[in-house]
Amino acid sequence: MKKPGKTDVSKRIVIYEALLFVFAIAIIWLDEIIDMPGSIVKATPTPINWKEALFESVIIILFGTMIIRMTMKLFYQMKSLEGILPICGSCKRIKDDKGSWHHIEVYIRDRSEAEFSHGLCPECETKFYPEFRSNKTVE
Numbered sequence: 371m372k373k374p375g376k377t378d379v380s381k382r383i384v385i386y387e388a389l390l391f392v393f394a395i396a397i398i399w400l401d402e403i404i405d406m407p408g409s410i411v412k413a414t415p416t417p418i419n420w421k422e423a424l425f426e427s428v429i430i431i432l433f434g435t436m437i438i439r440m441t442m443k444l445f446y447q448m449k450s451l452e453g454i455l456p457i458c459g460s461c462k463r464i465k466d467d468k469g470s471w472h473h474i475e476v477y478i479r480d481r482s483e484a485e486f487s488h489g490l491c492p493e494c495e496t497k498f499y500p501e502f503r504s505n506k507t508v509e
Contacts, residue, residue, distance in 0.1 A: 380445035384438055391434035395427045 400406065402423040407413040455477075456465040463471040475486045495502065 380442070383445075384441055387438050387441060388434070391430055391438075394430050394434075398423050398426050398430070 402418050405415050408415040462474050464474055464477040465471050478484050
């Protein structure tokens, strides 16, 4: 079974958003037609107000369109890493889809929003600079 990619997931999310807006409009019209508060909780019946339902539907369509466009824009801007990365077992460089090898930091930085800062873990600090770790314990 194929793992869904970023585009598959983003399409599904946009479709779900659109369906929710359609559902909201359907509830507005259903309320006008069958007067849900009057039917469900025996509230005072109200007459059908087509103009109000139409106005509310237009507002939902406008906001829904804006929200869906913003969602699509966010997915377009979003960068992600997917799949298996071919990495050198020695120098840890990564091979791209064109066959070029890149330092892991460059590869990830160019394909995501990640930034890097470098330091040494306690074990490497002890290994390479034991004079600085003489009075500290390895965590």
